Amino acid sequence: MARRETPEINAGSMADIAFLLLIFFLVTTTMDVDSGISKKLSEKPPKDYVPPVIKEKNIFEVNINRNNEMLVEGETMQLEDLKEATIKFIDNGGGEGKVVDGVSTGPCDYCQGARSQTSSDHPNKAIISVQSDRGTEYGMYIKVQNELLKAYTVLRNRLALEKYNVSYNELEDSYKKDSKNEELKKKVEFVKASYPQIISDAEPTSVN
Amino acid sequence: MSKFGKKKKPMPAVNTASLPDIVFMLLFFFMVTTVMRETDLKIENPTLPNATEVKKLEHKSLVSTIYVGKAKDKKLGAGDKIQLNDKIASPDDVTAFILNERSQRSEAEHPYMTTSIKADVESSVGTITDIKLKLRDVGALKLSLSSRKLTEVKQ
Numbered sequence: 001m002a003r004r005e006t007p008e009i010n011a012g013s014m015a016d017i018a019f020l021l022l023i024f025f026l027v028t029t030t031m032d033v034d035s036g037i038s039k040k041l042s043e044k045p046p047k048d049y050v051p052p053v054i055k056e057k058n059i060f061e062v063n064i065n066r067n068n069e070m071l072v073e074g075e076t077m078q079l080e081d082l083k084e085a086t087i088k089f090i091d092n093g094g095g096e097g098k099v100v101d102g103v104s105t106g107p108c109d110y111c112q113g114a115r116s117q118t119s120s121d122h123p124n125k126a127i128i129s130v131q132s133d134r135g136t137e138y139g140m141y142i143k144v145q146n147e148l149l150k151a152y153t154v155l156r157n158r159l160a161l162e163k164y165n166v167s168y169n170e171l172e173d174s175y176k177k178d179s180k181n182e183e184l185k186k187k188v189e190f191v192k193a194s195y196p197q198i199i200s201d202a203e204p205t206s207v208n
Numbered sequence: 209m210s211k212f213g214k215k216k217k218p219m220p221a222v223n224t225a226s227l228p229d230i231v232f233m234l235l236f237f238f239m240v241t242t243v244m245r246e247t248d249l250k251i252e253n254p255t256l257p258n259a260t261e262v263k264k265l266e267h268k269s270l271v272s273t274i275y276v277g278k279a280k281d282k283k284l285g286a287g288d289k290i291q292l293n294d295k296i297a298s299p300d301d302v303t304a305f306i307l308n309e310r311s312q313r314s315e316a317e318h319p320y321m322t323t324s325i326k327a328d329v330e331s332s333v334g335t336i337t338d339i340k341l342k343l344r345d346v347g348a349l350k351l352s353l354s355s356r357k358l359t360e361v362k363q
Contacts, residue, residue, distance in 0.1 A: 014228035022235055034265040036324060036352035041344045064333075134334030138276075141333050142257040142355055149261035204337050 037145055042200070058120050060089045060128045064144060066135035079143060086128065086151035088113060090195065095121030110159055110194060123155070123195045131202035148199055155195045160187070250291050251277035254328035258358040265352055270320050272309040273354075274302070276327035276335055288328075288335040299335075302342035322350040 045051075062082075063071040070077050072085055093111030096104060108122045120126035128148055132141055156168040164171065168191050175184040254277040265271055275291040289296050292305040310318055323343055327336060336353075343351065 012224035012227065015224065015231055018228045018231040018235070022231070034268070034271065034324060034352075034354060035262040035357050036265065036354040037259055037261060038263045038322075039351045039353060041340060041349040041351055043347075043349065044344050132333045134332060134337070136333040137329065138327050138331045138333055138336060139257045139329030141336070142259055142329075142353060145353070146259040146261055146355075153261060201337075201340070204333055 037142065037149065039145075039199075054127060055121075057094075057118055058125045058127055060086065060120070060126065062128065062130045062144060062148075064130070064132040064136045064140060066133040068137050068140040070144065079147060082144065082147040083151050083154070086148055087154060089120055089128075090123050090126045090151065091155055092116055092119035092126075093122060094119055097122035098124045110162070112158075124193070124198075126198065128199045129202050130199060132204050134204045136204070145199070149197070152195055152197050156191050159194055160191050163187075163191075248294055249275065250280060250294065250296050251275055251289050252280055252328070253277075254326050255330075256326065257329045257353075257355045259355040260358050262355055262357045263352070265322060265324060267320060267322075270313065270317060271322050271324050271352075272306065273324045273326060274305075274339060276325060276331050276339070278328065278330075288331040290335065290339065299338040299342050302339055303346045306343065306346045306348045320350075321348065322352055323348050324352045324354050326354040 061071075061073055065071070070079065070082070072082065077085065091111045091113035092115060093108035093113050094115050094117050096107055098105055105122065105124065111123065113119070130141075130144060130148070153168070160166060160168040160171050164187055166174075168188075171184070171188055171191065175181065175188045178184060254275060276288055277291075278286065279289040279296060284296060290299065290302075291297065292301055297305070306323070310321065313321065325336065325339065340351070343349070
């Protein structure tokens, strides 16, 4: 009887093992996607620049002291209440809007606020001024910025839902995917212009 | 006789033993050729703040990063330190840093350049403001305050 040859080990599945490893690592590795709160700095004013006079009622003042406590319009406030207060302020719509290219935008017809005479006239006039101390913790500063941005998102979403039946976030996403679409662009710009983000960082106070 | 009467041999199976080698070679090729820009951190790895309203940074090649945090090297003392490229620097160096970053890109791309500040939650706003003022002076107005995306629990 002939001696049986030892059968060769089937190595065909080695490739599968290698692929499996490759795919496993592909899926589990997360590459940090950089994300952050985007801000646009104001341009450096020329030397002889006279700042425009802004009515007190159109400014929403947020102060953060070095102990990370917050003062909003002269009263202490907790972080949880900031969003509501901001929405109330922006969405007040108590008067006429800003004059753009010689045309007055008129009163805010999409605002649902209290239309109080002592709060902001129009979302495009409402300025949020954040003043922090040099010693304020950066984390707190970001939290405040985040709450303010949240307020804008709520308002923009509400307006977009009313007008176009989609939330602003979805609108923006679909515009990003299809950036040639003029109609979408118009919609996005409209919502953006209706509630423009006007957050200014005042020069910080310093004690030492 | 027997020569002709032989049964036909079955087709031998293709040897696939070298397939894993090919796959591994591909794997190694990509491992070697991918470059991940990694800067040596001279400061302690910053704990980024959490936020919900974050935007993704697009065009990674147009982003210049400034790190803010405590120095790893205790000799440099406590307090916030700024790291530009691989060195600890002062706010005054920010201008040169931005100009240097600009010179590496074409003129047309300058308006789209973004500065990303990766700062530790515990650093102070004062340091950030110093950087911001320098950025404003040099005209690098697009800024991103790096923070981790926090998905909010539905209320």
